[in-house]
Amino acid sequence: MNRRPPHSPISTPCVQCPIRRMSGFRDFKPKELAFIRSWKVAERRVPARGFVLQEQETIDELYTVLDGWAMKHKTLPDGRRQIINFAMPGDLLGLQASVDKAASHNIEALTDLTLCVLPRKGLWELFRGFAGLSYDITWLAAREEHILGEYLVALGQRTAQERIAFVLLDLFLRARRAALVTGNRMSMPVTQNHLADTAGLSLVHTNKSLQKLRAQGAFAWENSTFELLDLELLANLAHKTVEPAPPRPFL
Amino acid sequence: MNRRPPHSPISTPCVQCPIRRMSGFRDFKPKELAFIRSWKVAERRVPARGFVLQEQETIDELYTVLDGWAMKHKTLPDGRRQIINFAMPGDLLGLQASVDKAASHNIEALTDLTLCVLPRKGLWELFRGFAGLSYDITWLAAREEHILGEYLVALGQRTAQERIAFVLLDLFLRARRAALVTGNRMSMPVTQNHLADTAGLSLVHTNKSLQKLRAQGAFAWENSTFELLDLELLANLAHKTVEPAPPRPFL
């Protein structure tokens, strides 16, 4: 049940990693870069709607997203699905599954996805020899915790419209940090169904709330293209304050 | 605005740390234990309802809970409060705030609380010299992420009764691992208001849902004492499967 196509050869050498060149990501020291380069053994491509990882599965790899979007979600026995978080270029996938013995959630590609493959055992070498990178991993884990905490507040306390505004704004800001936004516009491979399962709302109610939000003119969203029209307004609708983000690490 | 009583002298030497002696926690190697012992500089006591840490605050300390319960929560500008998670003996507090520059949530004591104080800069020494402990930190961060993910599913997909059953069961199981349960009974310093703010429900609805749950006989809860009567039934009501937990690290 675990047939996967073989990994692709490396077509994106680390030294010219597109993510390193984005602003907002921290620089490596030469030794760190050399280690990461030796750690990266392959690339993996996952087609849209394909699974990077399924619940209960064990993996001996970590991934860094090089290109594309993915989502992490869990499904209850009766079919209800909750999207836990999205992943974009620069995000690390599979840490939880590597540290624990089994994945606690599915990771599914929203677009065709290119991943940088990092074998699990390199993690040990990293912890033994690279304190800075070890700290980075912790940083990434803490950031994930922080995001999930924000979403918990959204699901627990915000109204439907606020929740939807919150998710859209969060996705926009994260996409912008990953250099996916040009002139306040971005391609957003997310359906209203995804949005509903993220916000914990029914599809119908999501749609209706979305209409009301749209009418307020903070954003436009059609044909998988999202455009931010009024950041401050959207932030108000989401009851969220927007702070500038510090430079972040990646692997 | 940041007046704190001075830390207490160490009254609980690490070698006889009560947590180390609990089953379910991993053993240290002698060198690791020596490091942790040198890292621990003091104990801090926080009275019930006191704050360990407030949102936006910066700290240069991490804490391990030695005794008592705490909760992490965030408050929206208009007063709505969401409890993100609870903490019990053995749990690490303040990692997010140490790694980031400012705390993303409040940490408030539910009971009188005894904390083991670990200065932030020891974290660097840990990452430089103790791969096993570095891995442990990552493990703890991943565990936190895992718990928050579970709660996201609960808030997004579960009905009111399921949510409440879920929270109660989760608290019970975690308390049991922290050796707080004797004969299926435990002291639970949580009010219905806390439960409501954890489950994302109003107080009134929490109360009414709780009655219906109580009527099914899976647990008894009165006078701050919780007793589990039927694990399987409660797990079913929560739509949750209970798996045995592996030994866990702590600091």
Added chain:
DNA sequence: CGGATGTTTGAAAATAGTCAACCGAGGTGG
């Protein structure tokens, strides 16, 4: 006794979910 905290209740109002269609764009096969 009087306050504070925590729990409980009933009734009305608001929010969100379900059901059942329909629309439009894109793709496929005859």
Added chain:
DNA sequence: CCACCTCGGTTGACTATTTTCAAACATCCG
């Protein structure tokens, strides 16, 4: 070329859940 899918988005009517408001009640404590 067109019939026929599927998928994503949209709508209206109805039902169910959840919140809000307002008031009691119980216990503990100074």
